[in-house]
Amino acid sequence: MxxxxxxxxxxxxxxxxxxxxxxxxxxxxxxxxxxxxxxxxxxxxxxxxxxxxxxxxxxxAHALPEVTAAVSEQAGRILHSSTLYLNRPMIELAERVAELSGVPDPRVFFTASGTEANDTALLLATGYRGSNQVLALRNSYHGRSFSALSITGNRAWSPTSLSPVQTHYVHGSRRRGTPFADLPDEEFRAACTSDLEDVLGQLHGTVACLIAEPIQGVGGFAVPPDGLFARFKEVLDQHGILWISDEVQTGWGRTGEHFWGWQAHADSGPPDLVTFAKGLGNGLSIGGVVARAEVMNSLRASSLSTFGGSPVTTAGALANLEHLLAHxxxxxxxxxxxxxxxxxxxxxxxxxxxxxxxxxxxxxxxxxxxxxxxxxxxxxxxxxxxxxxxxxxxxxxxxxxxxxxxxxxxxxxxxxxxxxxxxxxxxxxxxxxxxx
Incomplete structure (x- = not known):
């Protein structure tokens, strides 16, 4: 070369x-x-x-013709309007994502990135629960913003200890280099669930949520055994704690066996919130949150998004999603x-x-x-x-x-x-x- x-x-x-x-x-x-x-x-x-x-x-694929055509056609109509106006491509994509999400009574909010999607999920969960206490996994990564870094359990990507939330880290995915490294899957699930219960037993008051990647991306594709988060959800449900599945890297069928990573842990039902980004846009800047209507609609303030749900990005993303499903x-x-x-x-x-x-x-x-x-x-x-x-x-x-x-x-x-x-x-x- x-x-x-x-x-x-x-x-x-x-x-x-x-x-x-x-x-x-x-x-x-x-x-x-x-x-x-x-x-x-x-x-x-x-x-x-x-x-x-x-x-x-x-x-x-790079330069997928369907995406290129959808973006070009929409750009020739109108590039931008914001969420203050009706937006057909955004609504059509939201309908498709809601249908595919597996979340009951879903509502969809689009953002411009996965970081912003996780920020939004934290905002919804902490507001809904009236608590800034958050559970996250060790070795995790959820984005680059101040709040997303505050729930990142990987030292290489966490430049500050300052935080808008109080984060408590539990075991879940990374095995090598931990005391759980050599445990068989069932013993690993039991040990991590006991660890979760132990952490909750040391906290005061309400905990808002657990946020977890089904497979840790930046963390080196660390994979928990199937069913672990179902065990976690049984514990979370006892306390009313919300489960956020960060599907920024695992979503849209990348794992092969399921459309969403959380579906490998589905015995106890779907997450309360699912965040997504990356692959949906095939390079276009898009992310978002799917949440139960009760949670999504709990925000008690005016809000909007200037760039989330852009006509161009949602038109391209819908074409990309339909291509993925059709093929x-x-x-x-x-x-x-x-x-x-x-x-x-x-x-x-x-x-x-x-x-x-x-x-x-x-x-x-x-x-x-x-x-x-x-x-x-x-x-x-x-x-x-x-x-x-x-x-x-x-x-x-x-x-x-x-x-x-x-x-x-x-x-x-x-x-x-x-x-x-x-x-x-x-x-x-x-x-x-x-x-x-």
Whole structure:
């Protein structure tokens, strides 16, 4: 592939005007200029198989014709109006999301991002319950705003201890590196439920909600055993505590087996609120909340959204959603995800760096450790990221220690592309030297 040093001037310009903490991937950052299907091209003409989708956002495909046409057509009519006016694309998308949500008597509010969606869910839950006490999972991430960071249990993404809510963290998803690491699923569920009960027993007064990702995204695709949140909900219901399922990364069929991540924990019924974003817009800036009408309508103040539910973004998002449903991309995520997972499991058998391969559907994490000690190896993850980019594959990384490869291609991925990408990961791991 061509050398990417031509991006150096743009990187210098970026550094001169954007914050230092706004990091980029790769020692030599790349400027992605265009995309088609599961591939993208940088400004130097290099082609990459995209296994990260702009952080799990390109859900169906790059440059999907249906989305492009819907956005273009709507932009030719009117770009903006706000929620102060009737908005047909917003209403049509809300009807579709409500129908698919699984939440009883649902109401939908659109935002411009997943962070804002989680902010809104916190506002609704704390107002409805009259309490600023919130439960969240250790190793969690829910966005970049002040309130979303206050419920983030991952030190790498939490820059301040100041908080508008009082957050209490419970065990739930992350196993490696915790006292629960070696427990079988049922014992893990029991231990986490006992931990939840113990935390609640130490609190005074009303608790507003528990917010949890069905699979922790930034936390390295940490996966709780199926049914855990159903056990949690039984405890929450005893106290009237609301359950918020953060589906910003797991929603819309990415896990393959279900349309929503919470449905793997459905024995005790659906969440009270579901937040979503990312994949719905396929790159358009959209997020939102679905909540029971009793909760959504409990807000006792005037409110609106300037950009949430924009005619252009909702028109594009509806076209994207209808394409996903018509082509059963959830089913494809299940089928091709199984192929990709099997290929990566073979990589695990050959590579001493790989401690765990986990996930569901097309949401797969590969955890890397030092072969001699079993300690997290973030340097190896960075090296693999660089090597895969040089070989034409884009992946992500995350986890509490930054040592987990995050693999989440568009849901239209083919079996051939799954094997191609897995082979590139395998070669990168094979070339990554041991560390002492």
């Amino acid at each position: 061509a050398d990417v040093s031509g991006h150096a001037e743009l990187a210098e310009r970026r550094a001169a005007v954007l914050p230092d903490w706004l990091t980029t991937y790769y020692q030599d950052p790349i400027d992605l200029e265009r995309g088609a299907g599961r591939h993208v091209w940088d400004a130097e003409g290099n082609r990459y198989l995209d296994f990260f989708g702009g952080i799990l956002t390109t859900m169906t 059963d991309l959830q089913g494809n995520a299940r089928k091709v995800g199984a192929v990709l997972r099997a290929e990566l499991e073979q990589v695990r058998e050959r590579s001493p760096h790989v401690a765990d391969v986990r996930g569901k559907g097309l949401m797969i994490g590969v955890e890397l450790v030092r072969p001699d000690s079993g300690e997290p190896d973030p340097a190896a993850a960075t090296e693999v990221l660089e090597r895969t980019r040089r070989d034409g594959l884009l992946i992500g990384k995350g986890g509490l220690d930054g040592n987990v490869l995050r693999i989440a291609p568009p849901l239209s991925l083919t079996e051939r592309e799954a094997r191609e990408g897995a082979a590139i990961v395998a070669d990168a791991l094979a070339a990554t030297g041991p560390r002492s």
